[in-house]
Amino acid sequence: MTAAAPNASTSMGSAPALKHGVARVFGNRAVQIIAVEVVLIAVFQTLSPSGAFLSEANLRGILLTASQVLLLAAGQAVLMSAGQIDISQGAVLILSSVVSGQMMIAMGTSSPVGVVILVGLVVAIGTGAVLGAVNALFVGVVGINSLVTTLGMLSLATGIAQVATKGVNLVGIPAELAAGFGSATIGAFPVPTIVGLVILAVIWALYRYTAWGTHTLAMGSNFLAARRVGIKTLVNTIGIFVLSAGLAGLAGFIDLARYSTTNISGHTNDSMAAIAAALIGGTALTGGRINFLGVIVGAFLAIILQSGLVIINLSPFYQTIAIGAMLLVAVSLDRSSRNRRTT
Amino acid sequence: MSDAPTAPREVLGISGVGKNFGAVRALRDIDLSVQAGEIVALLGDNGAGKSTLMNIICGSNTPDEGEIRVSGQPMSGLADAKRLGVGVVYQDLALAPHLSLTENLFLGNELRRGPWLDRKRMHAEARAAIEKLGISTLRDVRLPVGSLSGGQRQVLAVARAMKWASDLILLDEPTAALGPKQVGIVLDSIRIAADHGLGVILVSHDIPNVLKLADRIVILRHGTIIADMRPAGLSVADVMTVMVGDEEAA
Numbered sequence: 242m243t244a245a246a247p248n249a250s251t252s253m254g255s256a257p258a259l260k261h262g263v264a265r266v267f268g269n270r271a272v273q274i275i276a277v278e279v280v281l282i283a284v285f286q287t288l289s290p291s292g293a294f295l296s297e298a299n300l301r302g303i304l305l306t307a308s309q310v311l312l313l314a315a316g317q318a319v320l321m322s323a324g325q326i327d328i329s330q331g332a333v334l335i336l337s338s339v340v341s342g343q344m345m346i347a348m349g350t351s352s353p354v355g356v357v358i359l360v361g362l363v364v365a366i367g368t369g370a371v372l373g374a375v376n377a378l379f380v381g382v383v384g385i386n387s388l389v390t391t392l393g394m395l396s397l398a399t400g401i402a403q404v405a406t407k408g409v410n411l412v413g414i415p416a417e418l419a420a421g422f423g424s425a426t427i428g429a430f431p432v433p434t435i436v437g438l439v440i441l442a443v444i445w446a447l448y449r450y451t452a453w454g455t456h457t458l459a460m461g462s463n464f465l466a467a468r469r470v471g472i473k474t475l476v477n478t479i480g481i482f483v484l485s486a487g488l489a490g491l492a493g494f495i496d497l498a499r500y501s502t503t504n505i506s507g508h509t510n511d512s513m514a515a516i517a518a519a520l521i522g523g524t525a526l527t528g529g530r531i532n533f534l535g536v537i538v539g540a541f542l543a544i545i546l547q548s549g550l551v552i553i554n555l556s557p558f559y560q561t562i563a564i565g566a567m568l569l570v571a572v573s574l575d576r577s578s579r580n581r582r583t584t
Numbered sequence: 585m586s587d588a589p590t591a592p593r594e595v596l597g598i599s600g601v602g603k604n605f606g607a608v609r610a611l612r613d614i615d616l617s618v619q620a621g622e623i624v625a626l627l628g629d630n631g632a633g634k635s636t637l638m639n640i641i642c643g644s645n646t647p648d649e650g651e652i653r654v655s656g657q658p659m660s661g662l663a664d665a666k667r668l669g670v671g672v673v674y675q676d677l678a679l680a681p682h683l684s685l686t687e688n689l690f691l692g693n694e695l696r697r698g699p700w701l702d703r704k705r706m707h708a709e710a711r712a713a714i715e716k717l718g719i720s721t722l723r724d725v726r727l728p729v730g731s732l733s734g735g736q737r738q739v740l741a742v743a744r745a746m747k748w749a750s751d752l753i754l755l756d757e758p759t760a761a762l763g764p765k766q767v768g769i770v771l772d773s774i775r776i777a778a779d780h781g782l783g784v785i786l787v788s789h790d791i792p793n794v795l796k797l798a799d800r801i802v803i804l805r806h807g808t809i810i811a812d813m814r815p816a817g818l819s820v821a822d823v824m825t826v827m828v829g830d831e832e833a834a
Contacts, residue, residue: 450701452694455687462680469644469678470692471666529682 270523271534274542274571281542285549294552301431303541303548305499308433309334309492310540313515314522315441316485318536319448321519323481324461324528325380325387329394330489331511333372336398338493338503341365342411345418345497354417361418362494369490370483372398377482381475395509402505414501423498433495438537440488445533457481461528514543517564521571542567592619594656595751595783596641601650603636610636611807614650618752618783623774625794625815626787628804629827634787635675635756637804641785642672642754655751666692671749671782675756677741681730685722686710688729689744713743717773734761742770749782756787771797791820803827 266272285294293299313330320327345361352360372394379390425432448454459467460474468474492511496504520526521542522535543564550560596618603611611633618624628634639645641652643665652659654668665672672678679688686703689710695702710725722736729737738761745753755774759767771793778784778799788794794801795815803811803826811826 451699452696452701455683455691455694455701459680459683459687459691462682463678465676466678466680467691469642469662469672469674471662472692525682529680 270532270571271538273574274521274535274538278538278542278545281545281549285545285552289549289552294549299548299552301426303544304434305431306544306548307540308431308437309495310511310514310518310544311434311437311441311537312488312492312495313511314518314536314540315437315444315533316488317512317515318519318522318524318531318533319444319457319481320387320485321516321524321526322461322528322531323457323478324464325478325481326516326526327373327376327391327482327485328388328512328516329372329376329391329398330485330492330515331508332395332398332402333369333486333489334493334496334508334511335503335505336372336402336405336493337365337368337490338496339402339405339411339505340368341490341494342414342497342503343405345415346411346413354415357415358418358421361497362491365494365497366487366490369486369488369493371486373483373486373489374479376486377479380482381478391512395512399509402503406503406505408505410503410505412502414497416501418498419501423495423501433498436491436495440491441533441537444484448531448533453477453480458529458531461525461530463529514564515540517543517568521568539571592621594618595620595654596785597651597653597656598641599651601637601640601647601652603640603645603647609807611640611647613808616802616809616812618785620751620781620783621778622800623778623784623786623798624800624802625798626785626802626804627791627794627823627827632804632827633807634804636807638754638756638785638787641752642670642674666748669748669750669752671745671747671753673738673741673745673753673755673758675760675787677737679729679737679741682728685714685725685727685729685732685740688740689713689725689747691744693748713747714740717743717746717769735763735766738762739766739770742773746773746777749777752783752785753777754785754787757789758786759788759790759793767793791823795820795823805829 282294286292313334317327317330341361341364344364345357348357348360376387376390376394379385379393380387422432427435448457456467456472456477459470459472460477464474496508516526518539519536520539522537522539523532524530524535546563546567547560550563551557594617596616598614598616601611601614602609614637616624626634626637636645640647643659643662646660654665654670657668659665659668659670680691683691686706690706695706695709707725714722714725717739722732722739729740732740738758742755742758745755758774759770762770767790774784774786774797786794786798795818798815801811801813801815801818801823802809803823805827
């Protein structure tokens with residue numbers, strides 16, 4: 242699920258071909274991360290009391306958390322592949338959940354609960370999309386760097402959410418939202434996680450099989466070249482910011498579905514987690530390269546670490562240290578392997 | 585590349601074009617006509633206005649005054665240039681290093697089957713376009729452009745411009761990073777393109793090869809055309825003298 246130019250295929254004998262194939266598989270970033278995750282899971286399972294790490298409740302918690310991180314990381318990876326970044330995702334998530342929650346509470350019992358929830362979903366995604374469009378206009382039209390633009394949006398959206406709620410998390414979200422979506426499962430899998438994975442798969446397919454993916458990567462690889470060949474860079478810039486923020490809005494709706502309330506102070510660092518997941522998974526911060534499988538395993542790496550360290554009763558402070566160290570190691574390994582290939 | 589007959593017709597008409605950058609008058613009173621099948625070399629010293637004129641002809645820049653017509657139709661902007669079949673080799677090549685050779689060749693002109701990319705056909709056509717230029721070192725069209733040598737990238741940029749040009753092709757220093765063999769291949773390709781009826785505008789500092797290849801030499805100085813001549817009988821020194829002017833040459 243990597244969208245970049247594949248390596249050359251050359252004619253060779255079966256033994257060297259096998260060796261080449263094995264080396265290629267183990268040289269794949271996603272495979273390397275999966276190997277690390279298997280080791281981590283084994284370690285946490287061994288150290289956790291009564292093998293609680295692989296308990297049904299913990300696995301379910303991991304999968305639910307992953308549903309939100311996956312959505313944010315997918316949007317972030319798309320932006321990064323185009324040479325952009327969005328550090329306002331967490332704030333967009335918060336504001337979207339607040340606007341959606343307030344809308345559902347305002348509708349109350351005036352409409353059937355299914356309609357209320359559907360309106361809440363549309364409002365959450367719509368709020369995110371509008372905020373994404375604002376980001377895009379500042380980046381694409383005014384010409385402000387995306388880091389600076391989304392830093393402004395991070396503060397703006399967080400502030401608006403706090404003003405709108407007076408700093409108090411919402412209550413009165415329809416209970417059916419949690420029962421029918423937030424806590425619902427299909428087989429062993431939580432519905433929000435399935436939704437996240439399906440959306441990620443759709444974005445991957447669009448990247449792989451339509452010109453949109455190639456154009457987005459081209460913008461990250463050489464923006465001027467993309468413009469010169471006639472790619473509509475402004476339209477595409479607006480599209481990817483709207484997509485990313487719309488996904489953050491959906492993540493906000495999942496928040497409401499999971500907890501039946503908002504979490505106004507709980508998501509400000511979510512963008513960092515999403516950026517870390519994309520980077521660990523092999524998406525280039527400088528653009529031109531994206532790895533969707535890497536996004537998935539990168540998102541799970543941070544969540545496994547977080548969950549495992551909690552279960553073995555280590556201070557939360559160590560979690561952030563571990564995730565930061567993992568990010569630095571992954572990016573350093575990536576850089577050194579690329580340097581080896583180019584020298 | 586079109587296989588249209590090569591009857592003389594104007595593929596590029598420039599009349600009264602001027603361009604200012606703030607207080608600097610980069611171009612003034614530019615009139616130029618290029619016929620189908622004609623190779624016109626645009627020469628001039630640094631700062632003479634060659635790049636500005638090329639950027640205007642390829643649609644990257646718009647003139648402050650005057651008019652550009654490609655095959656009789658007014659042109660302003662990159663979208664027009666693409667629609668009217670203007671192929672361009674930029675000096676910086678305008679390639680995306682992370683994308684494959686095929687993806688670069690078709691960038692902005694992808695072949696589709698419905699909404700989906702037709703990668704198989706694009707790879708096949710990319711191989712054909714490269715083979716047409718006789719480049720034996722560019723066998724794998726799936727390679728990322730970042731892994732190609734400077735010369736290979738240059739050839740790819742030329743192949744792309746040739747593939748999409750239907751009436752006019754602009755080449756800004758197309759042989760700058762090439763070895764002698766590849767220079768020969770690119771120059772032959774330019775001649776073949778002209779023989780197929782394309783109008784060619786070539787910016788190059790390689791005056792000996794320009795004298796061999798071009799049908800006309802247009803010399804810019806201080807933002808305006810000071811000479812439009814046939815290369816027959818001219819030496820490199822003659823051209824240099826016109827380019828830099830008597831006062832500088834003295």
